[in-house]
Amino acid sequence: MLARRTLALAALGLLLSFLSVYPMAMLLYGSLHSTPPGMAGEFNLAGYRALFERDNLQVMWNTVGISLAKTVLSMALAVLLAWIVARTDTPGRGTLEVLITLPFFIPPILTATAWGMLGNPQVGSINLAWTWLTGAEKPLVNVFSWGGVVWHMMQYSTPFLFLFIVDAFRAMDPALEESSRMAGASRTRTFFGITLALMLPVTTSAFILSFIRGIESFESPVFFGTPAKIEVMTTKIYHLIHHQSQPQYQAATALAFAAMALMFLLVVWQWRVLGGRSFSTVTGKGYSPNVMRLGRLRWLTFGICVTFFLLTVALPVGQLLLSSFFQFFGFYQRDMLTLDHYRNVWASREVWRALGNTMLLGLMGATATMVLGGIVAYVAGRTRWRGRRLIDALAWLPWLMPGMVLGIGFLWGFAMLPGWMPLYGTLWALLLAYVALATPVAVRVMTSAYAQLSFDLEECSRVHGASWWQTLWRILVALAWPAFAVGWVLAFFGIMRELSASILLYSAGTEVLSVVMLKMWSGGKPEEVSVIGLFMMVLVLVFRWLQLVLIRRRISTL
Amino acid sequence: MDTRSPRAPRRAVLGAIAAATLAAARSAAAQTDAEWLRVVAAARKEGRMTLYTSGVGSTFHKDVGRLFEQKYGIRFEVLEARASELRERIRSEQVAGRFLGDVHHNGATTTALMLADGNFQPHGGIPNAARLLPAYVADDVRVPSNVQSYGLLVNRNLVKPGEAPRSWKDLLDPRWKGRILSDDLRALGGGSVFFFVMHDAFGPDFHERLAAQNLVFSRDIRNDERRVARGEFPIYIPQLLPYFTQLKGLPVDFIVPQEGRPYVRFDLAVLRNAPNPNAARLFIHHFLDVESQLVYANAGFDPTMQGVVDRASLEVRALLDTKVMGTTVVERQNAMLELAKRIYK
Numbered sequence: 001m002l003a004r005r006t007l008a009l010a011a012l013g014l015l016l017s018f019l020s021v022y023p024m025a026m027l028l029y030g031s032l033h034s035t036p037p038g039m040a041g042e043f044n045l046a047g048y049r050a051l052f053e054r055d056n057l058q059v060m061w062n063t064v065g066i067s068l069a070k071t072v073l074s075m076a077l078a079v080l081l082a083w084i085v086a087r088t089d090t091p092g093r094g095t096l097e098v099l100i101t102l103p104f105f106i107p108p109i110l111t112a113t114a115w116g117m118l119g120n121p122q123v124g125s126i127n128l129a130w131t132w133l134t135g136a137e138k139p140l141v142n143v144f145s146w147g148g149v150v151w152h153m154m155q156y157s158t159p160f161l162f163l164f165i166v167d168a169f170r171a172m173d174p175a176l177e178e179s180s181r182m183a184g185a186s187r188t189r190t191f192f193g194i195t196l197a198l199m200l201p202v203t204t205s206a207f208i209l210s211f212i213r214g215i216e217s218f219e220s221p222v223f224f225g226t227p228a229k230i231e232v233m234t235t236k237i238y239h240l241i242h243h244q245s246q247p248q249y250q251a252a253t254a255l256a257f258a259a260m261a262l263m264f265l266l267v268v269w270q271w272r273v274l275g276g277r278s279f280s281t282v283t284g285k286g287y288s289p290n291v292m293r294l295g296r297l298r299w300l301t302f303g304i305c306v307t308f309f310l311l312t313v314a315l316p317v318g319q320l321l322l323s324s325f326f327q328f329f330g331f332y333q334r335d336m337l338t339l340d341h342y343r344n345v346w347a348s349r350e351v352w353r354a355l356g357n358t359m360l361l362g363l364m365g366a367t368a369t370m371v372l373g374g375i376v377a378y379v380a381g382r383t384r385w386r387g388r389r390l391i392d393a394l395a396w397l398p399w400l401m402p403g404m405v406l407g408i409g410f411l412w413g414f415a416m417l418p419g420w421m422p423l424y425g426t427l428w429a430l431l432l433a434y435v436a437l438a439t440p441v442a443v444r445v446m447t448s449a450y451a452q453l454s455f456d457l458e459e460c461s462r463v464h465g466a467s468w469w470q471t472l473w474r475i476l477v478a479l480a481w482p483a484f485a486v487g488w489v490l491a492f493f494g495i496m497r498e499l500s501a502s503i504l505l506y507s508a509g510t511e512v513l514s515v516v517m518l519k520m521w522s523g524g525k526p527e528e529v530s531v532i533g534l535f536m537m538v539l540v541l542v543f544r545w546l547q548l549v550l551i552r553r554r555i556s557t558l
Numbered sequence: 559m560d561t562r563s564p565r566a567p568r569r570a571v572l573g574a575i576a577a578a579t580l581a582a583a584r585s586a587a588a589q590t591d592a593e594w595l596r597v598v599a600a601a602r603k604e605g606r607m608t609l610y611t612s613g614v615g616s617t618f619h620k621d622v623g624r625l626f627e628q629k630y631g632i633r634f635e636v637l638e639a640r641a642s643e644l645r646e647r648i649r650s651e652q653v654a655g656r657f658l659g660d661v662h663h664n665g666a667t668t669t670a671l672m673l674a675d676g677n678f679q680p681h682g683g684i685p686n687a688a689r690l691l692p693a694y695v696a697d698d699v700r701v702p703s704n705v706q707s708y709g710l711l712v713n714r715n716l717v718k719p720g721e722a723p724r725s726w727k728d729l730l731d732p733r734w735k736g737r738i739l740s741d742d743l744r745a746l747g748g749g750s751v752f753f754f755v756m757h758d759a760f761g762p763d764f765h766e767r768l769a770a771q772n773l774v775f776s777r778d779i780r781n782d783e784r785r786v787a788r789g790e791f792p793i794y795i796p797q798l799l800p801y802f803t804q805l806k807g808l809p810v811d812f813i814v815p816q817e818g819r820p821y822v823r824f825d826l827a828v829l830r831n832a833p834n835p836n837a838a839r840l841f842i843h844h845f846l847d848v849e850s851q852l853v854y855a856n857a858g859f860d861p862t863m864q865g866v867v868d869r870a871s872l873e874v875r876a877l878l879d880t881k882v883m884g885t886t887v888v889e890r891q892n893a894m895l896e897l898a899k900r901i902y903k
Contacts, residue, residue: 036646038653113781122790226742227774242642243745245667245891249646328808330788336807411647415654424656504643507658508608508635519638523615524780524804 009387012375016394019436023409024397026416030408031253037412047254056236056255063232063259066146066221067214070153075207077154078161079196081305086169088292090301097166098544100305103312104159105493105540106320107517108152108219110533113526114316115152116223117330119143148224153217155312157210163490164206167482168199168448187292202448204270209399209444212263216402233259234402241404249408256405263400317537320530329526341527350516351532357427358496358513365434366492370484372435373442378476381447382458392443399440403500406437411504425507433501438491445490449483450476485547492543496536594685598630600836606633607837610648610829611663612641618857619663622850629844632837641668642746648677648829657831660838666823669700670888678827681839686846686863694862700825701842704851705860707819707882708748708796711783715809716792726756726815729795730767739782739791740773744898748779750891752796753898755820755884765901773902786810796820799877800858818883821860 026037031048035041050056084090085097103111118125119141127139142148176198180190196203218234226235237255240248294301323329327336345351373395379385380392398406410433414424423429453476461471477484499514506515513532520528601607607626611619615638623634639647641664651658662669662678672678680698687696694702710729712722723729729738741749743765756764774791776782783801786794787808799819802812826845828838844850848869851861855870860878867878886894 036649038650116781116785117788120785120790123788223778227776229775239745242640243742243747244642245671245746245888245895247642247646328787328805329784331808408646411650415650415656417654419655424651424654425658503639504647506637508637519615521615522780523617524783524801525615526781526784 005385009379009385009391012379012391013387013394015372016376016391016439019432019439020394020397023406023413023436024401026412027253027401027405027409028257030249030412031257032250034250036249037416047250048258050251051254051258059231059233059236060258062230063215063234064262066149066153066225066230066232067211067217070150070157070214071207071211073150074154074157074161074210075203077158077308078165078206079199079203081158081308082162082165082169083191083195084301084305086166088294088298088301090294090298090305092302094548096302096305096309097548098541099309099313100162101159101544102309102317102537102540103155104163105497105536106313106317107497107529107533107536108156109223109517109521110320110526110530111155111316112152112219112223113329114319115143115148117319118315119148144224144227146225146228146230148228149220149230152220152224153214156217157214158308158312160213160490161206161210163486164209164445164448165199165202167486168202168452169195170482200273201451204273205444205448208263208266208270209441211266212399215259215263218402218404234404237402237405241408253405253408256402259402260400267396267400317534320533324527324530324534326527329530341525341531344525345528345531345535350511350519351513353509354511354513354516357430357510361427361431361434361512362492362495365431365438365495366488368431369435369438369442369491370446370488373439373487374446374477374480374484376439376443377446377450378472380443381450382455382476395439395443397440398436403437403498407433407501407504410436410501414505424505425510427510429505430502430510430512433505434495434498437498437501438494441490441494442487445483445487446480449480453479485550489543489547493536493540593683597682597836597839601632601834601840602630604632604834604837606635607660607834607841608635608637608658609661609663609841610637610639610644610659612639612644612665612668613663614638614640618853618859621853622845625847625850625853626841626844630840632840634841641665644668645672648672649675652677652830657829657833659829660832660834661841662827662829663703663824666700666702666825667886667888667891669825669827673699673827677830679830679832679835681828681842682835684839684843684846686843689846689864690862691864694823700827701846702823702862703826703842703845704824704854704862705821705882706824706858707799707821707860708752709799709802709819710813710815711786711794711797711802712811712813713786713789713792713809714811716789722811722813723793724813724816726817727760727764728815729793730764730771734771734793736772736774737792738771738773739786739794740775741779741782741796742775742777743773743902744775744895745777746895747777748796748798749775750895750898751820751822751886754886754891754894757894757897758884759817762897762901765898769902775902783810784808803858803874812877814877814880818881821882821885823862823885 030036032043032045033041034044034046081100085093085100090096119127121127121139121142121144124139124141124143126141130136130140143151177190177194180194181187185193216234218238221230221232222235222238225232233255237252240252240255322332324341325337325339326332327338327340376391376395380388401409410429414429417423423432457475457479458471461475466474497514499518502512502515503518506512517529517532520526520532609619609623613619619636623636626632627634637659644662644664645668648659648662662672664672678699681701684696684701687701690696690702696702710723721733723731741747741752743749743753753765779798780801782794783797783805785791787805787810797812799812802810826842828835828842832838846863848863848866851863851866852869855861855866855878856874858874858877860882861867861870867875870878
């Protein structure tokens with residue numbers, strides 16, 4: 001038994017190492033060597049020494065400040081929205097849940113363009129309306145600013161955090177809250193002292209993931225920060241790689257490793273915060289989710305959700321939808337009305353081929369990622385096996401490296417594989433990269449779900465004669481199924497949007513949708529990108545609807 | 559392991575260029591019709607050709623590829639990536655012994671750096687290269703394929719006809735302070751070409767004064783054109799001429815200042831150990847055919863071949879007939895990028 005377990009752990013470790021350590025090792029080499037792999041050069045610390053230059057310190061400060069601001073604000077908003085949807089009698093909660101998560105799935109470049117049109121200080125629609133209404137000379141908003149960067153990032157991090165938190169709220173046994181109320185605590189005190197405290201594994205995981213995503217965010221700072229002379233780590237890395245006559249891989253990878261070290265400290269901090277404490281809220285005892293009756297206040301909570309939807313979805317997406325029927329984005333003249341963009345996308349052989357590849361990779365990648373993530377989370381969180389921490393850390397690694405740098409690691413890694421491993425240039429290379437990139441989220445989602453399950457459920461199953469696999473399947477997987485579904489959707493759409501690795505690993509015939517969208521964008525066809533973006537949103541609605549229907553059916557049969 | 563220097567020092571670049579030019583003269587002389595027919599037959603036998611291009615999102619190479627497929631029955635595949643990504647990808651593939659691409663299509667500067675890195679092989683002679691315009695010279699490895707040039711984009715609702723800049727120096731007029739949207743002059747691309755050419759034409763003082771105009775930098779080029787069209791800014795610099803031709807119907811004008819248009823030449827070259835070398839050679843020849851060149855000319859690119867501009871559409875011809883101003887030089891590019899960073903902080 002021990003030998004089989006050791007063998008299985010070793011295999012898991014090897015797989016994760018191939019997906020994360022191998023490309024990282026390539027990048028580490030790049031950060032310590034004056035040239036990329038395969039070129040003559042020398043080992044030195046020039047890249048790391050440059051980190052302490054004043055410019056770079058300022059860049060790091062900007063990065064941490066922006067990411068922290070957006071994560072704190074998004075977290076507060078996401079907790080509020082998740083509580084409203086999962087634990088109150090706010091009208092239309094099912095629909096609101098789908099609508100609130102929509103912004104996460106819209107390509108950031110599209111919403112950035114839409115917000116550029118809505119909130120630019122000269123001719124932005126919001127500012128024009130403001131000056132017309134008030135006669136003010138100064139604009140109301142300027143999206144090309146620090147606040148603009150934070151606001152645009154929040155549109156992605158709030159639904160991302162919401163997706164993490166909402167199921168944890170739903171899966172919580174209200175007995176503890178009821179006990180608190182019976183002991184005389186107020187609703188507010190119960191919310192902060194019991195509800196939020198029990199959510200600590202989920203909220204800290206989600207906070208860290210979101211904070212790290214903020215550090216790695218590219219579209220918002222490049223679009224709204226660059227014109228305001230705000231530089232962050234990703235825009236600096238992009239500059240070092242793409243804007244020099246000789247790409248500065250050493251400096252770029254060193255900067256990425258510095259960011260990674262910072263983020264790793266955060267992860268260690270989380271381990272220490274949560275270590276040794278129990279957060280189980282799903283036990284063998286039956287319970288029914290407690291819904292708070294808000295009375296007339298429920299219309300206020302309804303209003304909060306609708307306002308969020310209007311601001312983050314209706315406004316920018318309305319602009320996209322409208323623009324998709326005009327010859328040019330933002331020019332709403334009658335003589336420019338057209339259906340050409342829909343026709344062009346429909347008739348494009350490349351789009352259909354990319355869609356086929358993306359669907360295949362998304363379905364396979366999301367499923368493989370969630371299976372891998374479920375296993376890693378189980379080993380790391382539900383066992384006392386030696387090496388479990390290492391397995392957890394290996395799965396985390398890809399999340400700590402900015403995508404555009406990790407993409408280079410995959411390129412170097414897959415290209416340098418021996419001839420008998422012909423992955424390079426195939427769909428398999430893309431699949432492996434996607435699994436590596438999505439695994440950290442899968443592990444976090446499943447870890448948080450497992451953390452809420454009491455150990456007595458497993459023990460009970462084993463005592464009654466179920467095997468280890470039966471227990472895993474019938475107890476853990478069955479109870480963590482809603483989280484699995486959420487993770488699957490996150491992984492699927494993460495794969496659908498992934499560009500950094502895709503652009504370096506695709507080859508003629510294996511294009512994916514994100515690459516085709518980049519080509520269209522660079523080719524001056526934002527209207528056609530909008531059409532694909534809208535199609536993706538329809539897909540999201542279908543997936544989310546199916547997911548919620550299935551979760552409800554599953555919960556009702558538990 | 560490849561042991562070539564990564565920095566492509568000036569001597570290496572110049573050496574590679576000189577050797578390629580000498581060999582070109584020899585191979586052109588040795589070309590005969592019978593030999594070329596054998597190349598065409600061998601290309602058909604190879605049956606496919608893969609182009610690696612930095613023209614991300616461009617439809618023109620695809621149109622040229624379609625013509626190639628129709629004419630020769632050879633399957634055309636294309637891989638598009640941004641210039642730096644393409645370069646690193648080719649380098650990694652070749653170091654690892656994976657030779658997947660046949661023809662490389664990129665700006666002359668990147669091509670020169672890659673030539674020094676040994677990423678190409680001699681094409682063996684291209685018959686159409688004999689009809690290149692005198693300004694463009696092919697060598698044993700590189701064949702000039704098309705030229706993209708830059709001017710000014712102005713919003714005609716915000717800039718009255720009499721106010722529009724006529725010279726590049728008119729950008730220094732105080733009325734444009736804080737009102738010029740610009741590609742980043744400190745970064746590789748159109749911005750650095752503009753910086754380089756203006757520096758050589760007017761000296762560093764021009765840039766010191768232009769920096770005082772508080773240019774607003776943005777790198778989202780295709781969206782920036784629209785921002786000017788929507789009236790966010792009256793002027794955008796530097797505007798790529800081929801992109802302007804796609805803005806028909808919007809309230810913008812393309813202005814060629816009296817000093818002319820800065821430009822960048824694009825080159826074609828056969829990648830080292832190309833799996834389909836004959837098809838690669840045939841494709842380069844086909845790219846220089848009049849019908850292929852017309853695809854580019856009608857889109858606003860200067861063709862590199864004789865007898866093409868005269869056949870281009872009247873609208874484009876008027877713009878292509880204006881003079882060109884200057885371009886970048888690979889050996890001074892790093893120094894210019896550093897200078898730009900110092901001036902435009």
